[in-house]
Amino acid sequence: MPDTLWSHQDLQRHYERHGPALLAYARSFLSDAARAQDILHGVFLKLLSSRVAKPDSEIGYLYRAVRNASLNDLRKTSSEVSMDEGHWFSAPAPHAVTGFALQTALRALPEEQREAVMMRIWSGMTLDEIARATGVSLNTAASRYRYALEKLRRQIAGDQKGPQPCVTTSSKSS
Amino acid sequence: MRDDQFEEFLKSFQPQRPAPLPVAGDSPIKRRLAASAVLLAAASLLLAFWKMPPSDPPVSNSPQASGLGVAQPFEPPASVVGRLSRTARTNRAFEDSAGLEAQLEQDFHSAAPHFDRDDSALRILSRE
Numbered sequence: 277m278p279d280t281l282w283s284h285q286d287l288q289r290h291y292e293r294h295g296p297a298l299l300a301y302a303r304s305f306l307s308d309a310a311r312a313q314d315i316l317h318g319v320f321l322k323l324l325s326s327r328v329a330k331p332d333s334e335i336g337y338l339y340r341a342v343r344n345a346s347l348n349d350l351r352k353t354s355s356e357v358s359m360d361e362g363h364w365f366s367a368p369a370p371h372a373v374t375g376f377a378l379q380t381a382l383r384a385l386p387e388e389q390r391e392a393v394m395m396r397i398w399s400g401m402t403l404d405e406i407a408r409a410t411g412v413s414l415n416t417a418a419s420r421y422r423y424a425l426e427k428l429r430r431q432i433a434g435d436q437k438g439p440q441p442c443v444t445t446s447s448k449s450s
Numbered sequence: 451m452r453d454d455q456f457e458e459f460l461k462s463f464q465p466q467r468p469a470p471l472p473v474a475g476d477s478p479i480k481r482r483l484a485a486s487a488v489l490l491a492a493a494s495l496l497l498a499f500w501k502m503p504p505s506d507p508p509v510s511n512s513p514q515a516s517g518l519g520v521a522q523p524f525e526p527p528a529s530v531v532g533r534l535s536r537t538a539r540t541n542r543a544f545e546d547s548a549g550l551e552a553q554l555e556q557d558f559h560s561a562a563p564h565f566d567r568d569d570s571a572l573r574i575l576s577r578e
Contacts, residue, residue, distance in 0.1 A: 291471050300465035313468055320471055365463040378463055397460045422453075429456055 280330050282323050291320055294335055297398035298342050300364040304383050304390055305346035309362050311353075315345045335399055336409020339391060381431035389424035396421055 295316065302312035319341045331337040365375030382390055391410065395401040401409065407417035542550045567573070 288471070291468075295468045295471075296465035299468040316468055317471060363466070365465055368462040375463055378460075393460075397457060398465055425453060425456060428460070 281327055282330055282334075284324060286330070286334070287320055287323055290334065290338060294338060294399050297394055298338060300379075300398065301339060301391070301394050302342050302346050303364045304379070304394070305343070305350055311349060312346070315349055316342060319345055333405065333409035335395070335401060335405070339395060339399075339409065343387075343391070377432060378428075381428050384431060385424055385427055389420045389427070392417060392420040393424040393428065 298319075299312060299316050302315045303309065306312045306315065319338065323341075363375045364379045367375040367378070382393070385393070388410070392406055395406045395409065396403070403418050403421060404414055406421070407414045410417060412420075539550065
């Protein structure tokens with residue numbers, strides 16, 4: 277059934293639309309940016325070069341493939357220490373919370389909650405799609421998402437209340 | 451902050467864009483295969499040229515032009531005399547006619563049938 281295979285256009289479209297979120301997802305497992313990038317490219321190139329049937333949930337499949345490849349890589353290189361803990365997110369200017377605080381909070385989440393929140397927020401999936409992609413009931417997906425939001429909110433609020441980086445305020449004090 | 455506000459807040463953080471996806475034709479395996487194919491073709495061409503017999507140069511009436519009038523330091527191995535070009539054999543004849551004669555004689559005996567042997571077909575036929 278050739279119409280159920282991944283096409284180059286499908287994959288290119290998914291890469292454009294979900295590439296950033298998938299890269300951030302890979303980086304939630306791997307601190308090394310270059311390795312996360314390689315994992316993402318590897319997943320897409322493998323799908324491009326092989327005749328794999330389209331799954332029910334294409335985005336869910338991509339998330340799962342990135343997760344498995346990241347965990348495999350992590351297992352192989354667990355003893356290596358990464359020197360490249362960069363930012364996954366570009367933080368909007370008016371917010372005090374930096375992208376680094378957000379990625380720290382995301383990494384602290386349980387894996388299934390992190391997956392749910394990343395699928396929902398940065399891949400724009402509905403809770404129903406998340407449930408189908410992860411093979412759980414709608415209620416479970418909704419609970420995971422709700423818990424994830426709550427933990428993120430608490431963690432980020434805690435970071436904001438905590439010690440702030442030293443900022444020069446000479447113009448105000450003078 | 452309500453859930454929907456917090457969602458909007460989270461969405462304002464943009465994950466970094468990955469590098470463009472390398473096109474399938476640029477994959478390292480395909481590049482290696484292409485390089486191997488080019489090397490193989492080059493090696494085949496080289497082998498074909500090497501095995502090709504030498505072609506005779508155009509015959510000229512002038513001894514100088516054909517190189518016959520000048521002494522040429524040419525000493526091919528005896529085993530390849532039979533495969534020499536006409537010009538090379540001529541040069542050899544000028545330089546070492548006795549040696550060439552002996553070589554041609556030896557080549558002839560090694561290539562032609564031995565009529566002098568007892569089991570030679572011609573000898574048997576002549577007896578009949």
